Amino acid sequence: MSDLQLPHINYAALAPMLILFGAACAGILIEAFVPRERRYPVQLGLSLAGVVAAGVAVITQAGTRTITAGGAIAVDGPTVFLQGAILALGLVALLFVGERSLEAGGPFVAQAALIAGSEPDRRQVVRPGATEVYPLMLFAIGGMELFVAANDLLTMFVALEVFSLPLYLMCALARRRRLLSQEAALKYFLLGSYSSGFFLFGIALIYGFAGRVDFAGIHAAALGSDRSNALLYGGLALLSIGLLFKAAAAPFHVWTPDVYQGAPTPVTGFMAACTKVAAFGALLRVLYVAFDRVSWDYRPVLGVVAILTMLVGAVFAVTQTDLKRLLAYSSIANAGYLLVGVLAMSKDGLSSSMFYLVAYGFTVLAAFGTLTLVRDADGEANHLSRWAGLGRRSPVFAAAFTFLLLAFAGIPLTSGFTSKFAVFAAALDDGQTWLVVAGVITSMVLAFPYLRVVVMMWLSEPAESTPTVSIPGVLTSTGLAIGVAATLVLGLVPAPLLDLSTKAAEFVR
């Protein structure tokens, strides 16, 4: 077999993923050989070092525009920007995941599948926690890096599975409320595999249409193929279902509140921030690179999806009494706003969507980080009524959370305002007025649940049962500081990041 030509591989372009997967494999070896008591600092240090090293590797790729590894990977502006965003957000999420001072042994258990409430399960709940979550998290981040860089549908599907499988598992590892956590993981897994099936069938139909699965090939075939266009549209629809499921857009959002509520809160923050970046990164690439020639045909359909997503998120957020569920519906609504940016189908749309992803990611991470601090004897107290009067008890904490909620509501001087403004401006420039009108109306509806929490925290009297706010450890404090600072800075001086995203906003084909 001397005639076998191996594709040229640009290892520098693959370095971020190689580093992350290598660190994950090293983490598994540590699980096997390092004594239990010493694993936690080693694993945490390795994960942080891996993410930082991958970040450095991404930064060195700035300005690269290349397609490598046999056409499987495209490294261009959006890839580098989104990979950097995933790593930055993943680093902050890792800080929350690594926190152990709030709960003896950290928020995770070792075995996901023990019957909840059984004797072994109760034993593992009081035991110092497991460290399997770190390699799983590195696998997930590595998969996301690959997902936003994938240049053909098969690579994209493999990456989708690489980051989904660890996420399913991480959902089941919560130390408190074990049954809810397992239910969340199972729901996410079953619905996730169903949506993967749609994605895969979409690939089959696209292959039937174009005879190829790489984006440049699909782009070329969309101009004219001897196959029926029904294959193209059907394939695109099925692909979109798979991607919109991960992005938590209606009507594929039903898993979101349950999974966000049941998963350990640091993992929920990770999913809300990083999975969103990955899903929208891939959606942007699929729509802008492969299917841009048929954008006039799918735009109305995806526009309806966007409006439905915003409506569902906003309306249901009003009725929630659990803070995690409230933030889950808010994350659904935000998927809708992001879709508005995506559908602008212009350079501005691309850059504003990428900016939105970063701004929203930091805010939502900090919000879920604060949720881990309000605790009573049963763990986190997430019910809305329990937060009454918290502003009187711990004003600094309540002020920070109020600021984050105002950012979600899109009040000026926060990153929530600048990012929404950028997305809506891009859509208006492109004549998508109907989407912007829906976006503004739902934003106003969505402000109500946020402000209700704010009013409750500051204007109610603290009750006997008001939980305490734990003093955060170093890791959580750092994470919270980064999240709040990013929300503030991106609100006050958004120009540097906006410039960066505008400069990066060009796909390679």
Next chain:
Amino acid sequence: MTVSDVLLLGLGAVAVGAALLVVTTRHLVRAGLYLVVALGAVAGIYLVLAAELVAWVQVLIYVGAVVVLLLFAVMLTRAPIGPSEDLDRPGWPALLVGGGSGLGLAALLVDAYRWSTVDRDQVGDAQRLGTEIFRSWVLPFEVLSVLLLAALVGAIVVSRPEVGRARPRPPDRGER
């Protein structure tokens, strides 16, 4: 109509019929066995289309491993073997989604291809597949091994027997 047409039609009918039985039967074990028939028929279709490696992989992985795993899971969890009367969830939402997408896709494919023909001059044997994988699809192939590794860790997280059962319970550090 050639022999392969007849074979394809027959195998397709078997696959669809068995698949229908999988979702309509009330016996869990029978559902698993019908699944063998359905997947086997699909393997037969691959064979008729001259994709021999894919056919044998289908038999090995799906008929061999997946269904056996399924049956073992039923056996080991002491799930009811007979008809399960507690399968009383209303079936219409599943019928709507499953039937809708199935029929929709069938209609789409029929409409897309109509009577057009596709040449089948190349044989999908192992050599051709291997060349293709290691020439154009190296990276996805390697990433798949990472995926398997992640799944393996996951399986250990889910199922590892309790380590250190005999050890004394570590002192509770208590919660702040």
